[in-house]
Amino acid sequence: MHRVTAMKNIVYIATSLDGYIADRDGGLDWLHSIPNPDHSDFGWAEFMAGVDALVMGRTTFETVCGFDCDWPYNKPVFVLSNTLTEIPENYQDKAELVSGALPEIINTLNKRGFENLYIDGGKTVQSFLTEDLIDDLIITQIPVLLGGGSRLFSDLPAHQAYELVNSEVLLGAMIKNHYRRVR
Numbered sequence: 001m002h003r004v005t006a007m008k009n010i011v012y013i014a015t016s017l018d019g020y021i022a023d024r025d026g027g028l029d030w031l032h033s034i035p036n037p038d039h040s041d042f043g044w045a046e047f048m049a050g051v052d053a054l055v056m057g058r059t060t061f062e063t064v065c066g067f068d069c070d071w072p073y074n075k076p077v078f079v080l081s082n083t084l085t086e087i088p089e090n091y092q093d094k095a096e097l098v099s100g101a102l103p104e105i106i107n108t109l110n111k112r113g114f115e116n117l118y119i120d121g122g123k124t125v126q127s128f129l130t131e132d133l134i135d136d137l138i139i140t141q142i143p144v145l146l147g148g149g150s151r152l153f154s155d156l157p158a159h160q161a162y163e164l165v166n167s168e169v170l171l172g173a174m175i176k177n178h179y180r181r182v183r
């Protein structure tokens with residue numbers, strides 16, 4: 001159970017053992033490498049119910065647009081990009097472009113009533129962490145070594161301490177850890 005309180009920037013993501021969130025080809029098949037006969041969502045819907053909006057990088061947005069399934073989010077999506085000039089027509093009712101300094105973006109979204117933000121995408125999470133703007137990290141570790149690809153973490157200017165809120169073993173194979181920033 002992850003009860004989310006007001007004004008938080010939360011990462012909810014899956015990584016390989018070696019810390020990648022996509023393989024060298026951008027592939028995500030490995031996310032589904034553990035048999036899941038009951039089709040558990042591992043708490044994703046419950047987590048989504050507690051957030052007000054998503055902030056994701058352009059690469060992640062384009063990946064999700066390319067999925068062969070219905071749009072997976074029932075909350076507004078804000079797409080970080082300095083190159084896109086507009087959201088593709090089919091997605092204009094689902095997503096909005098944002099750019100600029102992250103504290104200002106967050107501040108604007110908070111003032112619009114979007115207080116709990118789900119932050120998604122490798123470079124995006126790295127940028128938020130560099131500015132120490134992440135409150136919660138919920139990371140599910142999949143037992144595979146990808147050997148290369150898109151990293152979740154990058155170098156940071158200083159240490160950041162986190163406390164463990166919860167830890168779950170999923171299907172006897174994956175570990176979902178919820179960490180909270182200690183400030």
Ligand SMILES: NC(=O)c1ccc[n+]([C@@H]2O[C@H](COP(=O)([O-])OP(=O)(O)OC[C@H]3O[C@@H](n4cnc5c(N)ncnc54)[C@H](OP(=O)(O)O)[C@@H]3O)[C@@H](O)[C@H]2O)c1
Nearest residue numbers: 014022057058059060063080081082083121122123124127
């Ligand atoms: N394993 C998982 O759970 C999981 C979750 C999410 C994503 N993924 C995968 O991971 C990969 C993520 O790609 P990615 O690491 O390139 O990152 P990303 O964060 O999705 O996208 C990065 C892009 O966001 C834009 N951007 C604008 N302002 C930014 C800022 N302040 N900080 C960071 N980005 C900013 C830039 O786009 P412009 O060039 O347009 O300016 C930048 O190139 C994708 O393949 C995705 O499918 C996996």
